[in-house]
Amino acid sequence: MHASYYHKAHACIMVFDVQRKITYKNLNTWYQELREYRPEIPCIVVANKIDADLKVTQKNFNFAKKLNLPFYFVSAADGTNVVKLFTDAIKLAVSYKQDSQDFMDQVMQELENFELDKKVEEEEEDDLSDKEEYDTHVAKPHIP
Numbered sequence: 470m471h472a473s474y475y476h477k478a479h480a481c482i483m484v485f486d487v488q489r490k491i492t493y494k495n496l497n498t499w500y501q502e503l504r505e506y507r508p509e510i511p512c513i514v515v516a517n518k519i520d521a522d523l524k525v526t527q528k529n530f531n532f533a534k535k536l537n538l539p540f541y542f543v544s545a546a547d548g549t550n551v552v553k554l555f556t557d558a559i560k561l562a563v564s565y566k567q568d569s570q571d572f573m574d575q576v577m578q579e580l581e582n583f584e585l586d587k588k589v590e591e592e593e594e595d596d597l598s599d600k601e602e603y604d605t606h607v608a609k610p611h612i613p
């Protein structure tokens with residue numbers, strides 16, 4: 470996947486299809502690639518399509534356990550765990566963003582703050598020049 474897809478990501482949801490073993494096997498490759506670009510972001514593992522055969526929820530999927538990642542059984546078709554999964558992912562992303570020790574995040578944060586400071590300064594300058602314009606256009610009382 471192109472590096473730009475990982476850019477500024479604060480969480481990752483890795484989904485595999487319980488009906489296609491290859492998608493589970495491929496998680497290793499996806500995970501390695503993710504960590505190249507985003508070494509510390511929270512990552513959640515999702516087993517999707519459990520509606521097709523609920524017995525699959527009795528199985529062990531060690532990939533997540535091995536890496537100590539949160540794991541969810543999901544059905545996008547009937548909605549099982551979908552809201553829970555996204556709510557938890559958002560919570561993890563927000564808390565990661567607020568307390569990231571990752572060098573690239575800190576650089577990005579500095580750049581964002583710099584942009585914000587610049588905007589505030591420009592707005593303040595605009596306010597001042599409006600005021601000057603206003604002052605120069607106020608009709609002065611004529612004192613004979």
Ligand SMILES: Nc1nc2c(ncn2[C@@H]2O[C@H](COP(=O)(O)OP(=O)(O)OP(=O)(O)O)[C@@H](O)[C@H]2O)c(=O)[nH]1
Binds near residue numbers: 546
């Ligand atoms: N039974 C079932 N089918 C699902 C579920 N989620 C997706 N599908 C079906 O799986 C197929 C692929 O879904 P897409 O939304 O295209 O997902 P994708 O990630 O683009 O999948 P791929 O094209 O297989 O890589 C579609 O026919 C969906 O209807 C699910 O939870 N249960």
